[in-house]
Amino acid sequence: xxxxxxxxRQTSADYKTLDAKDRRRFWVDGILNNALYILMFIFIIYTAxxxxxxxxxxxxxxxxxxxxxxxxxxxxxxxxIVLTGTDLSGGRVVGLTAAIAGAFLQSQEISRKMFASxxxxxxxxxxxxxxxxxxxxxxxxxxxxxxxxxxxxHPFIVTLATQLITYGLILIFFMMNNNNGQPVSGLSQQYxxxxxxxxxxxxxxxxxxYVLYAVLLVILMWFIWNKTTFGKNMFAVGSNxxxxxxxxxxxxxxxxxVHTLAGAMYGFTxxxxxxxxxxxxxxTGLNYECDAIAACVIGGVSFVGGTGSISGIVLGVxxxxxxxxxxSMLGIDPSLQYIIKGGIILVxxxxxxxxxxxKK
Numbered sequence: 334x335x336x337x338x339x340x341x342r343q344t345s346a347d348y349k350t351l352d353a354k355d356r357r358r359f360w361v362d363g364i365l366n367n368a369l370y371i372l373m374f375i376f377i378i379y380t381a382x383x384x385x386x387x388x389x390x391x392x393x394x395x396x397x398x399x400x401x402x403x404x405x406x407x408x409x410x411x412x413x414i415v416l417t418g419t420d421l422s423g424g425r426v427v428g429l430t431a432a433i434a435g436a437f438l439q440s441q442e443i444s445r446k447m448f449a450s451x452x453x454x455x456x457x458x459x460x461x462x463x464x465x466x467x468x469x470x471x472x473x474x475x476x477x478x479x480x481x482x483x484x485x486x487h488p489f490i491v492t493l494a495t496q497l498i499t500y501g502l503i504l505i506f507f508m509m510n511n512n513n514g515q516p517v518s519g520l521s522q523q524y525x526x527x528x529x530x531x532x533x534x535x536x537x538x539x540x541x542x543y544v545l546y547a548v549l550l551v552i553l554m555w556f557i558w559n560k561t562t563f564g565k566n567m568f569a570v571g572s573n574x575x576x577x578x579x580x581x582x583x584x585x586x587x588x589x590x591v592h593t594l595a596g597a598m599y600g601f602t603x604x605x606x607x608x609x610x611x612x613x614x615x616x617t618g619l620n621y622e623c624d625a626i627a628a629c630v631i632g633g634v635s636f637v638g639g640t641g642s643i644s645g646i647v648l649g650v651x652x653x654x655x656x657x658x659x660x661s662m663l664g665i666d667p668s669l670q671y672i673i674k675g676g677i678i679l680v681x682x683x684x685x686x687x688x689x690x691x692k693k
Contacts, residue, residue, distance in 0.1 A: 369681055369684060376659065384663065386662065398543075403628065405546075410626060420622060422492040424618040427603040427617070428615070431603035431610075434604045440521040448510065454521045529608050550598075557594075563590060570588065628650040631652055632648050
């Protein structure tokens, strides 16, 4: 694949061969294809002028931290989109795994614990909890992938069903051991420290540990997507299932594994989110999948299938978080922010489909 400089040179060479009409079309297409980024850049400049605190060190670190908390889920759901699907259950899986992690890692000192007989909090026990929530997420993802691959059901229907099932499990979990639906709180300091304590400090500004975890996950997912047979098979199935099957790709297991990996990413997100918010409720994780899907589409992961990159996902997550922080700093009503979020998804999907139709 050509590097960016080679692509730029090729584009410049192609541009020189165009007549005046085609050159105008070239610029129009370029502007439309990048309209979302252009508008966001203008919006960011406007916000920085209206509220200089937007570009302060504290604000920048806050944006980085928010993006890092969202990245694992976006990295997981992106694979489902590459397969021309989606996953509506992701947010509820985050809520369930956050509740499990929080309940298993409550402080020994609090008077009301969901599971009083659990062992003391040690590094070994925390590792067990991490593996548990990864497995819970992976199992739900495996169920999604199995029904999508085995019965050729649309991922929208399958994940809508598992979203409801997972929410039912959340409600049951919060009623266990006379908890009576109360928030899971009183988390141990050890749990909070390995997630939210300072990893790097610049004066009064600190970067939490989960930013480092997000960086490591990005590297891991980049390797999986670009350097493994599984990654190549995922893009092949997303581009054309029939062609991939003829080429020897196991479409069934590729689909199952993509959804299983996505579920594991949701589980990891839940572990991080539990310590980050400290008080987990039945509503934790609600609509998280919407932000993840929006970030992926903004980052160039196409619903047409077979298209996407890890760098694009990271960019999409950061752009979305920058917008949300900017909206807050501009004093936009939180209710209106949902409308803007929906509009961003619509515009991003429309531009993505336009690119596909132009190529076709």
